[in-house]
Amino acid sequence: AQSVAQPEDQVNVAEGNPLTVKCTYSVSGNPYLFWYVQYPNRGLQFLLKYITGDNLVKGSYGFEAEFNKSQTSFHLKKPSALVSDSALYFCAVSFNDYKLSFGAGTTVTVRA
């Protein structure tokens, strides 16, 4: 069975500092990994995904994520966080069909 863990419920960083949101996965075979962001009372916005190839994936709004097969991780990173990055972040994994398994979500707060 496929599953995703986001070990941190909350991440707090100062504006301008690097931001990392952690995600680990458990799936048989080769996973497809996604990151979404959700602002209050909004739907999920797609940030980036890993399918195959280069382990470093670049996405929207300056975010990137690195696929690490040996550590079964797909951490989301941003070199310099903005106050506007404060939101709820979801990692998700799929395998061979449409079913996305979401992590529990990580609330990011960026303080000015």
Added chain:
Amino acid sequence: DAMVIQNPRYQVTQFGKPVTLSCSQTLNHNVMYWYQQKSSQAPKLLFHYYDKDFNNEADTPDNFQSRRPNTSFCFLDIRSPGLGDAAMYLCATSRSVEGSDTQYFGPGTRLTVL
């Protein structure tokens, strides 16, 4: 811009009174999904349409139904809403049911049940 649209954004209904939520898309995607999300939890898939083929998740209550009259529109019908059905309902689309295809979400409809 191509997008997924949900109407209304906020819906209030009474206990037991049927309610319909609407989703439309300009992406021309084959697949449309309905998710339920409670209190900033992870979204839970209710069902999806691949073209006209309806696929229900095993644990979706019978109280939830869906219709897809054409490629662009999909509706979520809640026949007799209970207090436990208060949630954010998210519509999403994708080109296919391949695991690698991105699902694009609408802004959601927040349902309140009085």
